[in-house]
Amino acid sequence: MSITGALNLRPKLWSSLRHYSTERLRQDIIAGIVVGIVALPLAIAFGIASGVSPTIGLITAIIGGFMVSFFGGCSVQIGGPTGAFIVIVYNIIAQFGLQGLAVATAMAGIILIVMGLFRLGTVIKFIPYPIVVGFTAGIALTIFSTQINDFLGLGLRDIPGEFIPKWGMFLSNLDRIDPVTLCTALVALAIITGAPFISKKLPGALIAIIVVTLGSYLLSRYTDWYHIETIGDRFGDMPTDIPMPHGFNLNMATINMLLPSAFTIAVLGAIESLLSATVADGVTGSRTNSNTELIGQGLANLTVPFFGGIPVTGAIARTMTNITNGGRTPVAGIIHALVLLLIFMFLMPLINYVPMACLAAVLIVVAYNMSGWRTIVGIFHAPKSDIWVLGVTFFLTVIFDLTIAIEIGLLLAVVLFLRRVMENTEIRAYSGKLDVDEGTDSPNHEVLEVAKGVSVYEIDGPFFFGIATKFDEMMRSTLVDKPKVRIIRMRKVAFVDATALHNLELLIKSSQEEGIRIVLSGVKPNVRESLEHAGIDNLIGSENICDHITKAVRMANAIAEKI
Secondary structure (H helix, E strand, O other): OOOOOOOOOOOHHHHHOOOOOHHHHHHHHHHHHHHHHHHHHHHHHHHHHOOOOHHHHHHHHHHHHHHHHHHOOOOOOOEEOOHHHHHHHHHHHHHHHHHHHHHHHHHHHHHHHHHHHOOOHHHHOOOOHHHHHHHHHHHHHHHHHHOHHHHHOOOOOOOOOOHHHHHHHHHHOHHHOOHHHHHHHHHHHHHHHHHHHHOOOOOHHHHHHHHHHHHHHHHHHHOOOOOOOEHHHHHOOOOOOOOOOOOOOOOHHHHHHHHHHHHHHHHHHHHHHHHHHHHHHHHHOOOOOHHHHHHHHHHHHHHHHHHOOOOOEEOHHHHHHHHHOOOOOHHHHHHHHHHHHHHHHHOHHHHOOOEHHHHHHHHHHHHHHHHOHHHHHHHOOOOHHHHHHHHHHHHHHHHOOHHHHHHHHHHHHHHHHHHHHHHHOEEEEEOOEEEOOOOOOOOOOOEEEOOOOEEEEEEEOOEOHHHHHHHHHHHHHHOOOOOOEEEEEOOOOOOEOHHHHHHHHHHHHHHHHOOOEEEEEOOOHHHHHHHHHOOHHHHHOHHHEOOOHHHHHHHHHHHHHHO
């Protein structure tokens, strides 16, 4: 990868304001207000589920959401805390505390910025879909598991972080279910799931929080039998001021310990934000600058830790809410952040009365929507390799750790890519006659006479380490009579790597020791440059590197006749 050349890093906000109008501002204001209202319960719920306070969730949505819209490369992206980060954030806090989370998030921000500068935005989009589905489904199940305690009112403390021990504790304490808490959670769940049947634009989560909170407050005040844990009971009175920026301790030992977690946050954030942007582009017809989007996400994640925030990424549900309500520029995302800021400053005391069971219902619905079970059913009709990749990624995410799942998932992505490239790269051998235009759409097919003692091998695809080994094996297996000249046809070789160059050098040397001449044909300019850097032209003679097969066959026939 190179960072040289033209690299457009201008945020979408700049181009959006060039032809801005009063009507567009009106639509963005409406969309921003609606998205801000929808984002409120999610920011609170994601903050609590991640192991921090509701205040931190809202601060993250305000600062991170503003920066993603201001600096990002997508016109309609809405940034903030998301369900995907709950597992990794919770685990980091459990191991390294809030200080460790701040360091890991800031490091992830730097990694995202570097990824954008090195133009990796497009590459991230090519992570196989089964891996993304496996991550998402695994995270969804984990989120669901974290809410069972509050949903059922079990009142458990010191719950294990691991999936199996956690469910073991739940199942062994089912006799502690609180009927009042369970009924409250079921009412909230019914409101959230029922709201779309009335109108798809109704923010079911917000309606559930308002109705259930009001009902819980009245019942707890005017009856003796209704007692349920609220946000205020668990977290106490929460501040209503944005905290001043603060630093954190940083040293090489801390960096080394937190680098895997930071890498996980960065990759997960990049995948989720670019997936959200791709979905948005498909609906709006706009075009996201993926590299600028990564830089915007990086700047947001580099900033929020100084205010105590948690990781930020693009949120598909909030982004789609923005689009369906008329938002078409980053101004809508900025307004969404301002709406959350006003709520934070003036309505935060009311958040204390929200029942924890209601937030558990909100997150269970989020987990259900994240699970993508219909997509999983569809993938079961795909090739078995895709099913295995999905299953392995899902299993690692749920049973072990998201960091391990990300690392092994990316390794699987690379292995799958190499496997499919190798399957689609052919190596063919010819002797006697050769159709120059075989494999093309040319109506005229020139047939060349290949002299006895001349063997032609064609590499159809990239020539890298896997193919280099395959090429060596094929040459050995097809060798019957020792040829006088070997032509290696490379018209469809777009690039070569160091392993291929090394194997080619060994082949040339071993052939020369046996008295066999090597001629290269159809070498592209960039491939020839690589050959020259490796000294291959000096090894076989630059005259033996031809730009067309006709020249190569003519030369090889002449050499064979002389030997």
